[in-house]
Amino acid sequence: MLSTDQIIGVMSSQGLRITDQRKTLAKLFAETEGYLTPKDVYDYMCKKYSGLSFDTVYRNLRVMEELGVIEQIVFEDGLKFRGGCSEAQHHHHMICLQCEKTYPIHFCPMSLADTPEQFQVVKHKFEVFGYCKDCQASKQESTDAQQHG
Known part of the structure; x- marks a missing residue:
């Protein structure tokens, strides 16, 4: 940062x-x-x-x-x-929905976008939301506890 x-x-x-x-x-x-x-x-x-x-x-x-x-x-x-x-180089992020920990994505998908000729891109964002390893484990533990409680 x-x-x-x-x-x-x-x-x-x-x-x-x-x-x-x-x-x-x-x-x-x-x-x-x-x-x-x-x-x-x-x-x-x-x-x-x-x-x-x-x-x-x-x-x-x-x-x-x-x-x-x-x-x-x-x-x-x-x-x-x-x-x-x-980080000086352009990148995007994966963000955990639970703890909000952020991981860099060092690949930009803009080159794969099907941008029409009549459209000029001046800015873009790409974010992927999910759950990090720790939050997946805690979600699984709470699910297990509910099933066995």
């Missing part, structure tokens, strides 16, 4: 003013392993900055996502964000 300094560096290089709030957001995403909902981020930020609006927080999340320093994923229970990957 990107470090606080890397996130701030990208934002600064793109002309964003680096406020205390943006530094705090950069640190939050650099130091958080998993995904955060916009409400999680808002609640965290309100502890440090009273009177902060949800719109301001959400607008900053959008800007940070557009710059590629955080990633946005749509889960079944809504939109979540996490710090951007520090």
Whole structure:
């Protein structure tokens, strides 16, 4: 994942003013392993900055996502964000639906897409959702316990 300094560096290089709030957001995403909902981020930020609006927080999340320093994923229970990957090469992710652990996919399926000539692709995402080995085991254990309980 990107470090606080890397996130701030990208934002600064793109002309964003680096406020205390943006530094705090950069640190939050650099130091958080998993995904955060916009409400999680808002609640965290309100502890440090009273009177902060949800719109301001959400607008900053959008800007940070557009710059590629955080990633946005749509889960079944809504939109979540996490710090951007520090890997320089383009890749996609497999994401566990239970623990939200994320694994890189080093293959991009875009070359296999049947893109019509009259369509110009400017951005794409590819995510695979499932259950990691640990969560599969815990699901199996709880199923076994229910059957024998």
